[in-house]
Amino acid sequence: MQTQMWTVDKNVDNLKTYPQINEAAQKLKQKEVVAFPTETVYGLGGNAKSDDAVLKIFEAKGRPGDNPLIIHIANREQINSFVKKVPENALRLMDAFWPGPLTLILEKKEGVLSEKATAGLSTVAVRMPDHPVALALLEASCLPLAAPSANLSGKPSPTTAAHVADDLTGRIAGIVDGGPTGVGLESTVVDCTSEIPTILRPGGVTKEQLEEVVGEVSADPALKDTNQAPKSPGMKYRHYAPNSPFYLVDGNREEIQQLVTEKRNEGLKVGVMTTKENSGFYDANVVIACGERGRLETVAEALYDTLRAFNQEDLDIIFGEIFPEQGVGQAIMNRLSKASGLPIIQK
Template sequence: METKMWTVDKNVDNLKTYPQIIEAARKLRSNEVVAFPTETVYGLGGNAKSDDAVLKIFEAKGRPGDNPLIVHISDREQVHSFIKAVPEKAKSLMDAFWPGPLTIILEQKSGALSEKATAGLQTVAVRMPDHPVALALIEASGLPLAAPSANLSGKPSPTTAAHVADDLTGRIAGIVDGGATGVGVESTVIDCTAEVPVILRPGGVTREQLEEVIGEVSVDPALKDADQAPKAPGMKYRHYAPNAPFYLVNGTSAQIQQLVQEKRNEGLKVGVMTTLENKDFYDANVVIACGERSKLETVAGALYDTLRAFNREDLDIIYGEVFPEHGVGQAVMNRLSKASGLPIIDK
């Protein structure tokens, strides 16, 4: 399959009238799948009403079909076409955070969307992205778009069109290149079907920000307990993994360096994921700084690009620092834990 690349300047006016957007929207209406930028990561969009389009998403990603997808909209009025009702707390969250990196789970109308997009559930995850290219493409298509991250399943999520092309060239109809994304980690997912809303996936909107708007918010136990089955889209399987075994280490820089030296003494090539503050401390084969520890939002923004950078190196093992789990740090640690899939080394 030929994969077209459409380059779009996100800063121009009336994006929905641009030939590149119109052509990409035409592909979507023909039930093809197209990658596009959001403020979090690049998404792989398809007609959320079409079984054929949704199956193409799963096939392109190699994603299991029992993993539901987030439905993206460009206008809040679209919600009413496939949602039974919007609770007051959900309305308040939409007012505060839409468009933006917040996905809200609500009860859907029967038959309004492809059952394959929702994995047969009675609920659906929906969000309005805060990116002019995404909004223009959704509006031009006239469709709600089911869109997981535009990467091969299990690999780091894409924050540039080049990342998408590396994974999906020849597997999808096209890529809308709108430049690098901003937030870096996926949207927060919150279930608003319960009396006390539940965070199913931490992301660009923090628990503290949510509670400022609607009061008490709980957290899915599966985020801490590996024996619990996660409920959020995109959280059921290991994700974001670099090629080499990746261990998080809860310890000092000196203790991490000791692990590095032990492996190097065994003749292994070792990588370290750190931050700018500690970059010059480590003596490893490859050391990559992922943002600044003092500014966790920069760690989030650089996270997936850093994980992909390690894949360009021929490494035997990677060690990574851990981060405080407050604010966006909760999302960072959630993604790093999923990328590792291995027990944290406590020193």
């Protein structure tokens, strides 16, 4: 399959009238899949009402079919066609954070969306992205779009069109290049079907921000207990993994360097994922700084690009620093733990 690339300046006016957007929208109407930027990561969009389109998403990504997809919309009125009701807490969260990096789990109407998009569940995950290119494409297509991250399943999520092209060229109809994304981590997923909203996946909106709007917010036990099955789209399987074994280390930089030295003495090529504050400290084969420890939002923004950068290196093992699990740090550690898939080394 030939993959077409459309380059769009996200800062121009009336994007939905641009020929590149309309060409991409036409592909979506033809039940093809198209990658596009959001404020979090690039998404791989397909008509959420079409089994054929949704199957193409799963096939392109190599994603298991029991992993539901998030439905993207251009305006709040769209959800009335496929959602039974919107609870008061959900309305308040929409008012506060839409458009933005927040996905809400709501009870769905039957017979509207593809059952494959929702994995046969009685609920649907829905969000309104805060990106002019995404909103223009949604408006031009006149469709709700099922859109997981536009990467091969298990690989780091894409924050540039080049990342998408690396993974999916020849597997999808097209890529809308709207430049680098902003937040860098996927949306926060909140279940609004119970009285107390529950975070199923931490992301661009923090627990503290949610609680300022709706009061008490709980967290899915599966975020801490790996023996429990996660309920959120995109959380059931290992994700974001670099090619080399990746170990997180709960220790100071001297203790991490000791691990590096031990492995290098064994003849292994070693990488370290750190932050700008410590980038000059480590004596390893490859050291990559991922943002600033004093500004965790910069770590979130650079995280997937950093994980992909390690794949350009010939390494035997990678060690990574950990971060405090407050604010966006909770989402960062969630993604790093998924990327590692290995026990944290305690020092």
